[in-house]
Amino acid sequence: MKQTIRLLLQLFLTIALPGLAAGAAETTFSADLPALFTGQFNKKLEEAGLDYRGFVDLRGGRRLRQPLAEESTSMAESRLQLELNGDFAGLLGKIKGDLFADAVDDHSGAELREAFFLASPLEFADLKVGRQIMTWGTGDLLFINDLFPKDWKAFFIGRDDEYLKAPADAARLSLFFAQANLDFVYMPRFNPSSYIDGHRLSYWFPGTQTIVGRNHILRDDERSRWFDDDEIALRLYRNWGGTEVALYFYDGYWKTPEGMLEDGRVYYPGLQTFGASLRTSLEGGLAHLEVGHYDSKEDRHGDNPLVRNSEWRLLIGYEHEVAPDLTAGLQYYLEYMEDYDNYRHSLPPQTEKRDQYRHLLTLRLTQLLLSQNLKLSLFAYYSPSDQDAHLRPQISYKLTDNWLLVGGANLFSGESEATFFGQFEENSNAYAGLRYNF
Amino acid sequence: MRKLAINRILITSLLLFSLASAAGAEAKTPEVETIVKRANLAAYYAGKDGRATVKMTITDAQKRVREREFTILRRDQEDGGRQQFYVYFKQPSDVKGMVFMVHKFIDKDDDRWLYLPALDLVKRIAASDKRTSFVGSDYFYEDVSGRGLDEDEHQLIETTETCYVVENRPKDPKSVEFQSYTVWIDKKTFLPLKAEYLDPEGQLYRRVEALKIEEIEGYPTVVESRVDNLTGGGFTISRFSHIDFDINLKEDLFTERYLRRPPREAKR
Numbered sequence: 007m008k009q010t011i012r013l014l015l016q017l018f019l020t021i022a023l024p025g026l027a028a029g030a031a032e033t034t035f036s037a038d039l040p041a042l043f044t045g046q047f048n049k050k051l052e053e054a055g056l057d058y059r060g061f062v063d064l065r066g067g068r069r070l071r072q073p074l075a076e077e078s079t080s081m082a083e084s085r086l087q088l089e090l091n092g093d094f095a096g097l098l099g100k101i102k103g104d105l106f107a108d109a110v111d112d113h114s115g116a117e118l119r120e121a122f123f124l125a126s127p128l129e130f131a132d133l134k135v136g137r138q139i140m141t142w143g144t145g146d147l148l149f150i151n152d153l154f155p156k157d158w159k160a161f162f163i164g165r166d167d168e169y170l171k172a173p174a175d176a177a178r179l180s181l182f183f184a185q186a187n188l189d190f191v192y193m194p195r196f197n198p199s200s201y202i203d204g205h206r207l208s209y210w211f212p213g214t215q216t217i218v219g220r221n222h223i224l225r226d227d228e229r230s231r232w233f234d235d236d237e238i239a240l241r242l243y244r245n246w247g248g249t250e251v252a253l254y255f256y257d258g259y260w261k262t263p264e265g266m267l268e269d270g271r272v273y274y275p276g277l278q279t280f281g282a283s284l285r286t287s288l289e290g291g292l293a294h295l296e297v298g299h300y301d302s303k304e305d306r307h308g309d310n311p312l313v314r315n316s317e318w319r320l321l322i323g324y325e326h327e328v329a330p331d332l333t334a335g336l337q338y339y340l341e342y343m344e345d346y347d348n349y350r351h352s353l354p355p356q357t358e359k360r361d362q363y364r365h366l367l368t369l370r371l372t373q374l375l376l377s378q379n380l381k382l383s384l385f386a387y388y389s390p391s392d393q394d395a396h397l398r399p400q401i402s403y404k405l406t407d408n409w410l411l412v413g414g415a416n417l418f419s420g421e422s423e424a425t426f427f428g429q430f431e432e433n434s435n436a437y438a439g440l441r442y443n444f
Numbered sequence: 445m446r447k448l449a450i451n452r453i454l455i456t457s458l459l460l461f462s463l464a465s466a467a468g469a470e471a472k473t474p475e476v477e478t479i480v481k482r483a484n485l486a487a488y489y490a491g492k493d494g495r496a497t498v499k500m501t502i503t504d505a506q507k508r509v510r511e512r513e514f515t516i517l518r519r520d521q522e523d524g525g526r527q528q529f530y531v532y533f534k535q536p537s538d539v540k541g542m543v544f545m546v547h548k549f550i551d552k553d554d555d556r557w558l559y560l561p562a563l564d565l566v567k568r569i570a571a572s573d574k575r576t577s578f579v580g581s582d583y584f585y586e587d588v589s590g591r592g593l594d595e596d597e598h599q600l601i602e603t604t605e606t607c608y609v610v611e612n613r614p615k616d617p618k619s620v621e622f623q624s625y626t627v628w629i630d631k632k633t634f635l636p637l638k639a640e641y642l643d644p645e646g647q648l649y650r651r652v653e654a655l656k657i658e659e660i661e662g663y664p665t666v667v668e669s670r671v672d673n674l675t676g677g678g679f680t681i682s683r684f685s686h687i688d689f690d691i692n693l694k695e696d697l698f699t700e701r702y703l704r705r706p707p708r709e710a711k712r
Contacts, residue, residue: 093708093711096708098705132704132705139562139563139564141564141565142566168562168563171562171563182701187700187701243700250568287553287555287571290571292568292569326570327570330575333570333572377504377577377581378580379510406510407535407536407538408536443536443537443538
């Protein structure tokens with residue numbers, strides 16, 4: 007662990023220090039860059055149709071409670087992100103990757119986040135092939151029809167928001183017509199979400215009906231066969247004079263392992279979804295509505311206790327700027343379990359049961375201050391049916407155009423250890439970070 | 445034959461008459477509504493579309509400097525009416541590649557979107573108070589896309605050698621932070637040269653001015669402007685370069701497709 011900390015400090019200082027020195031001498035952003043990246047070098051890149059950006063990020067976090075089964079440090083890592091964009095006569099390309107050193111896992115390495123080409127083979131078509139981040143749907147930190155991979159670990163320990171969206175290897179064909187637009191995404195190999203497996207964050211294990219962590223790391227049965235374990239996602243959408251309407255379809259697998267095998271491992275059962283959304287301005291604010299049906303293909307009657315049942319999901323939200331630079335957003339979200347009686351009867355006695363209806367409310371408050379350089383934000387999830395909550399307060403301050411200071415917390419609380427946020431109570435943490443953008 | 449000749453005389457005299465009356469009108473001071481309408485067209489509707497690269501230097505009261513650089517593409521759907529804007533950010537690096545898109549309306553709230561490339565997120569932004577800071581600068585959204593002419597009562601308070609001086613009072617004083625503002629409009633080009641804002645106590649607290657004007661492709665154009673926050677002590681200077689008008693921007697450039705796929709015109 008010590009060695010990794012030394013490594014990540016070195017990485018951070020090597021890259022950020024020249025910038026700091028330049029930044030102290032000059033205040034303009036061009037002079038704030040490390041010497042290597044300025045002047046002639048930039049010009050040459052530009053002439054070649056290339057440009058770059060990146061950052062170095064140093065972050066640490068601590069648990070607010072001392073859990074039995076985890077380390078007390080929730081995060082201690084350094085990251086260098088580099089992004090290169092190219093435009094070759096209309097053919098766009100992008101490569102973006104991270105080098106990281108993680109002292110909690112005692113591990114350093116590289117992660118390729120994006121690597122794709124985007125071409126327009128026809129005037130009305132775009133084709134994007136390669137590793138890419140994809141997002142659609144109307145929810146704010148709630149996803150119904152967006153079944154692209156997420157990284158829930160990153161989200162719950164306080165990495166930057168961008169890490170909530172995990173990359174997928176995909177071919178995305180977008181067709182644009184006067185009446186409507188169509189997105190067709192094919193992912194030849196399943197891209198799961200990163201879920202809470204006990205490794206860094208502890209969770210409720212139904213098998214033992216207790217909270218477990220490093221003492222019980224979940225093992226999953228990977229779905230990694232090319233073209234067999236594939237996924238398809240479709241979106242048909244249009245903008246009707248400011249009202250955005252979309253229809254969605256997905257055929258693949260539950261993104262988190264919602265099924266359990268007899269040997270105690272978990273797996274990703276088949277899933278097919280369809281849904282719709284609407285987003286429009288309303289009374290000086292923004293309203294959105296989204297609905298989706300989750301067809302759990304391996305438990306169509308809901309009588310298999312080892313596989314999650316089919317569900318309906320509904321989301322209604324409204325956002326409004328309540329004062330200058332103060333925005334408030336409210337959402338109501340519902341998960342309705344189908345075949346609830348079959349589910350209840352299939353469970354062994356004395357086990358914690360989910361409710362048929364899971365109601366969830368979210369609140370987002372964002373206040374910008376000091377010429378928008380200071381941002382105070384709070385995102386809160388609260389479930390009146392599960393009696394649990396997750397609060398995400400955050401402060402970030404732009405010291406200069408390059409330097410950013412951030413601090414925040416992930417707080418979990420629940421009446422029961424078996425509910426979604428309640429199970430993470432022992433994982434409540436606070437974090438701080440320093441970032442240099444170049 | 446004869447009839448034709450008479451007709452020709454009639455037409456010629458009619459033409460001469462109308463030219464004379466036009467010249468007469470030019471000499472006279474136009475109605476204030478005409479002045480503000482022409483100023484609005486000169487400042488925000490030059491050509492049928494256009495592009496510019498904007499460098500903003502924001503200096504706060506403590507003399508700390510921050511910079512913004514973006515390309516702005518504009519397309520008019522009708523002169524003096526609906527418009528589309530596409531703003532592609534280049535600097536600072538944490539916002540590089542982000543796109544801010546506006547569909548501006550006259551009779552209802554604008555539709556606004558922000559595209560965040562790191563998340564591939566097309567975020568719709570709640571139609572907000574247009575008198576809040578644009579990207580943390582001393583400019584307001586309204587300074588960038590224009591203020592609706594119907595929102596104020598206009599009064600011509602002075603005609604100087606070079607300028608029409610127009611005082612503007614909001615019809616709904618609660619919707620804005622100022623009591624009134626006065627604009628100096630160039631008589632020849634109808635470009636607003638300076639605007640001064642008074643707060644509800646009648647104190648001057650904000651000034652927007654054109655520092656440099658050039659004729660570009662036949663359109664008198666502000667190429668450098670400045671906003672002073674006279675109570676806070678900060679100011680912002682904008683420099684416009686790579687300006688082009690009438691470049692035939694397509695309507696579909698201002699749709700979700702091009703948020704995800706910035707066009708050449710924006711990246712240059």
